[in-house]
Amino acid sequence: MTAESAVTTCYRHPKVESYVRCIRCDRYICPDCMREAAVGHQCVECVKEGARSVRQARTAFGGRISSVPLVTYVLMGLNLVAYLAELVRSSVVDRFGMLGAGLVGTDGVHYSWVYPYGSDYHPEGLVDGEWYRLLTGAFLHMPPDQGIGVVHIVLNMASLWTIGRVVESQLGRARYLALYLLSALGGSVLVLLIAPDHLTVGASGAVFGLGAAYYVMGRRLGYDMAGINRHITGLLLWLVISAWATSWQGHLGGLLTGGAVTLAYAYAPRERRTLVQAVACVALLALLVVLTWAKVSGLSEGAA
Numbered sequence: 599m600t601a602e603s604a605v606t607t608c609y610r611h612p613k614v615e616s617y618v619r620c621i622r623c624d625r626y627i628c629p630d631c632m633r634e635a636a637v638g639h640q641c642v643e644c645v646k647e648g649a650r651s652v653r654q655a656r657t658a659f660g661g662r663i664s665s666v667p668l669v670t671y672v673l674m675g676l677n678l679v680a681y682l683a684e685l686v687r688s689s690v691v692d693r694f695g696m697l698g699a700g701l702v703g704t705d706g707v708h709y710s711w712v713y714p715y716g717s718d719y720h721p722e723g724l725v726d727g728e729w730y731r732l733l734t735g736a737f738l739h740m741p742p743d744q745g746i747g748v749v750h751i752v753l754n755m756a757s758l759w760t761i762g763r764v765v766e767s768q769l770g771r772a773r774y775l776a777l778y779l780l781s782a783l784g785g786s787v788l789v790l791l792i793a794p795d796h797l798t799v800g801a802s803g804a805v806f807g808l809g810a811a812y813y814v815m816g817r818r819l820g821y822d823m824a825g826i827n828r829h830i831t832g833l834l835l836w837l838v839i840s841a842w843a844t845s846w847q848g849h850l851g852g853l854l855t856g857g858a859v860t861l862a863y864a865y866a867p868r869e870r871r872t873l874v875q876a877v878a879c880v881a882l883l884a885l886l887v888v889l890t891w892a893k894v895s896g897l898s899e900g901a902a
Contacts, residue, residue: 659863660871661770669771670762680737696735696786697723698794699897711795724894736782738799754801761808776879777859781807784855785848787886798845806849807856818864
């Protein structure tokens with residue numbers, strides 16, 4: 599055998615001499631392709647294949663473990679961008695805030711649903727097919743010159759930052775996002791059922807849903823409830839204050855919805871946990887849609 603034929607090269611870099619083999623596939627690898635293993639070295643492809651075969655760590659609720667609360671950051675960003683849009687164009691609140699049934703006059707002025715419904719008015723809100731308001735209203739907040747002003751978004755974003763990161767780390771991103779959106783939707787639906795002619799905005803319903811989740815998770819995992827109870831007491835106090843400051847219906851709806859979702863997350867049987875959790879979320883979504891449809895249909899018939 600000649601010296602030239604005895605030269606071996608890396609399978610990924612044919613021009614680089616190599617005399618080390620991957621312990622899994624037995625192919626020659628150069629220093630750039632070597633990855634240390636318990637014994638010897640592995641090639642890049644074998645390392646990737648091994649990583650795919652390793653079962654990913656999960657939280658107690660079935661979510662993937664992540665150290666970065668990405669969904670919380672994105673949700674806060676969307677709320678802040680929406681608030682900036684309000685500052686630039688105040689009509690954004692009227693156009694996208696949660697409203698079950700309202701009227702717009704020929705003069706462009708918004709009226710309550712209790713005003714006479716005739717040729718001088720046309721309906722707006724969910725009764726006019728604007729179902730997107732159920733969610734868009736949850737990303738808007740009171741303008742600086744109305745109600746409690748900028749304090750509204752400050753309190754909601756502070757609560758989202760404080761509680762949201764903890765809940766996301768336990769549930770995982772997908773379950774956390776489903777919880778947030780369903781809580782926001784639940785808050786809007788209760789507003790529709792109780793006060794359909796009130797224009798409401800705010801992430802409070804979703805935040806209260808996260809608060810309920812925080813409490814249920816703490817009970818399920820056996821945490822020291824002292825610190826958790828302080829957070830929940832603050833949320834409940836805000837629920838009472840909101841009776842005159844903002845929309846208590848939205849807060850209560852989010853609280854109840856978030857609690858229901860998290861109970862399904864926390865007590866789903868381990869064997870079919872993901873399936874049970876998904877079915878529970880879909881069933882709750884269907885219930886909210888049916889309640890919305892029934893209320894909107896009743897309002898439309900009443901105006902006919």
